[in-house]
Amino acid sequence: MFNRGYSESLNTVENSAVSSYVDIFMNDLKRNILSLYNPEFEIFKYDTYYSYVFHDANIIILENNSGNITNISITNYNDFIPIILFENFKELKNLPVRLERLKKLGHERFRNEIKDNLMYQRIQQNEKTCTALWLDYGIEFVIGDSLQLLQKE
Numbered sequence: 001m002f003n004r005g006y007s008e009s010l011n012t013v014e015n016s017a018v019s020s021y022v023d024i025f026m027n028d029l030k031r032n033i034l035s036l037y038n039p040e041f042e043i044f045k046y047d048t049y050y051s052y053v054f055h056d057a058n059i060i061i062l063e064n065n066s067g068n069i070t071n072i073s074i075t076n077y078n079d080f081i082p083i084i085l086f087e088n089f090k091e092l093k094n095l096p097v098r099l100e101r102l103k104k105l106g107h108e109r110f111r112n113e114i115k116d117n118l119m120y121q122r123i124q125q126n127e128k129t130c131t132a133l134w135l136d137y138g139i140e141f142v143i144g145d146s147l148q149l150l151q152k153e
Helices: 014-025 026-036 081-091 099-105 109-121
Strands: 042-046 048-053 059-065 068-076 123-126 129-132 140-143 150-151
Touching: 014 026, 014 048, 026 059, 026 068, 026 140, 081 099, 081 109, 081 150, 109 123
Parallel strands: none
Antiparallel strands: 042 048, 048 059, 059 068, 123 129, 129 140, 140 150
8 A cells, every 4th residue: 555644634835845946947937927928018107117918817917127027916807997997988978889888788897898808909008108099999098007997088
């Protein structure tokens, strides 16, 4: 009979093991981080480039200072697409039929529509103006001071 020892009772990893793992795989980790960088949606703010990577469950934000990734953070779509964006959107007039319907369906459906369009690159960065443009409708957004998506005024 094979004796598994203590492996069945393993339930934690000490920081020293994590540190060793990082040391061993440092170059691979750096390559993986670099591969995340999304130049297709890169906003310049506060002397920093912010690269947004849109996934189904969340958004990864990489900070680029002078060509070096200096920070990685994660946010969710509820924080990135605030209710105020929907409230401002509801005030727009003469929208296409699909967007008029979105106004009636509420902020969650609106947020999901924005999320899908970000993930499928139908909302793209406009390098010249540091805004994001919803290609299908010509609606411009800005990234606000708190790095949220807001309607351009």
